[in-house]
Amino acid sequence: MNDNIPTGFVKNGRVNVNWSASALANFRFRDSVSFKGNSIRLLQVNIENKTTQPIRLDERAFWVPQAMAIAFNPTVNTLRPHEQVTLFLLIKEKLE
Numbered sequence: 001m002n003d004n005i006p007t008g009f010v011k012n013g014r015v016n017v018n019w020s021a022s023a024l025a026n027f028r029f030r031d032s033v034s035f036k037g038n039s040i041r042l043l044q045v046n047i048e049n050k051t052t053q054p055i056r057l058d059e060r061a062f063w064v065p066q067a068m069a070i071a072f073n074p075t076v077n078t079l080r081p082h083e084q085v086t087l088f089l090l091i092k093e094k095l096e
Helices: 021-026
Strands: 027-036 040-049 067-073 084-092
Touching: 021 027
Parallel strands: none
Antiparallel strands: 027 040, 040 084, 067 084
C-alpha cells in the first residue's frame, strides 16, 4: 500500500492501539497509518523485532477486540532481531 489509499477508505492518521503486553515486549511499532471505511478501519504499521532472538510471527499476538483480520507483508514466519515487516490489522468499528 505504501500510503496509497485503498478504494472506499479515507486516510485519517494515527490510531492508538492497546497492543498485548507480549507484543509490546517483543516488537517496536512504527509509522502507523489508519484508513477508515464504512464501519471498518484498516491499520498499517511497521513492526520490528526488538529482541536479540528470532521471533515466530503469530497473528494472535496482535489480536485486539473487534479484529477481523491480521496479515503481514512480506509474508514471513519468523523475524530475526531488528528485522521489520508491515502489519495490516482490519478492525470492525462500532457504529456511532
